[in-house]
Amino acid sequence: MDDGLVLEEVGVRFGGLRAVEAVSIRVPAGQRRAIIGPNGAGKTTLFNAITGVVRASSGRVLLEGRDVTRLPVHARAHRGMGRTFQITNLFPRLTVMENMRLALRGLSPRRFSILGRDGLDREEAGRIEAALALSRLSGRLDQEVRALSYGEQRQLEMAMALATRPRLLLLDEPAAGLSPSERVIVSDIIRSLPRTMTVVLIEHDMDLVLSLVDWVTCLNNGRLLVEAAPDDIRTDPQVQEVYLGKARHDA
Numbered sequence: 001m002d003d004g005l006v007l008e009e010v011g012v013r014f015g016g017l018r019a020v021e022a023v024s025i026r027v028p029a030g031q032r033r034a035i036i037g038p039n040g041a042g043k044t045t046l047f048n049a050i051t052g053v054v055r056a057s058s059g060r061v062l063l064e065g066r067d068v069t070r071l072p073v074h075a076r077a078h079r080g081m082g083r084t085f086q087i088t089n090l091f092p093r094l095t096v097m098e099n100m101r102l103a104l105r106g107l108s109p110r111r112f113s114i115l116g117r118d119g120l121d122r123e124e125a126g127r128i129e130a131a132l133a134l135s136r137l138s139g140r141l142d143q144e145v146r147a148l149s150y151g152e153q154r155q156l157e158m159a160m161a162l163a164t165r166p167r168l169l170l171l172d173e174p175a176a177g178l179s180p181s182e183r184v185i186v187s188d189i190i191r192s193l194p195r196t197m198t199v200v201l202i203e204h205d206m207d208l209v210l211s212l213v214d215w216v217t218c219l220n221n222g223r224l225l226v227e228a229a230p231d232d233i234r235t236d237p238q239v240q241e242v243y244l245g246k247a248r249h250d251a
């Protein structure tokens with residue numbers, strides 16, 4: 001099977017701190033992959049190295065076989081990488097549609113007014129419609145974002161990432177702060193994403209994540225600890241040790 005994402009010995013240093021060290025991961029195209037690990041394991045830093053928010057200090061990042069290690073964020077996005085953020089990134093006084101248009105603007109070289117209705121071609125309008133449908137926000141186009149529930153705002157973030165038609169989608173804690181019923185919606189959305197898309201997610205909610213993904217990568221202290229199928233992760237002695245050890249340490 002083709003590779004969606006490959007990391008070769010990726011390392012990220014912040015001064016003297018090795019936040020991520022020699023992490024090698026291969027995510028086949030179309031796979032759903034979770035990156036888990038206790039606080040400070042390096043999950044967010046690794047995500048940032050994949051998307052280009054931080055530069056890898058060593059190693060290589062390959063997107064569909066092409067080396068993107070030296071490319072800035074927008075160039076990776078242009079090559080099919082989309083992401084959501086842990087902290088919401090929306091414009092609360094703009095409508096759902098206006099936020100969607102701003103999300104697309106990152107990819108389109110054409111200029112258009114933020115507030116006018118014009119400026120979207122049929123293909124772009126179709127992309128927005130499809131992304132909102134996948135994210136269960138059809139019919140909410142004219143709603144101001146501040147009137148949406150927190151869960152709907154997270155759905156909108158997903159829609160904004162989907163509107164760029166990513167072939168690799170990175171989700172940073174998609175269920176963080178959500179109520180149980182909102183979690184069900186987000187899980188359903190992730191399950192319904194097309195298998196032409198590779199999905200990598202960070203998530204602290206173990207039950208949720210293990211029900212969503214095909215394969216799990218567990219990091220600890222910046223290093224890859226274990227990779228296994230969801231069913232085997234729960235019972236893995238090393239994974240139990242880092243989670244329990246961390247709990248003991250924090251207690």
Ligand SMILES: Nc1ncnc2c1ncn2[C@@H]1O[C@H](COP(=O)(O)OP(=O)(O)OP(=O)(O)O)[C@@H](O)[C@H]1O
Nearest residue numbers: 014017018019037038039040041042043044045046
């Ligand atoms: N910009 C930065 N400058 C310096 N150190 C950083 C920076 N970002 C992260 N770190 C450090 O790198 C290590 C890994 O942090 P990271 O946020 O990637 O872990 P994480 O697994 O995402 O944790 P959490 O689950 O708490 O979000 C930590 O020791 C953190 O303090």
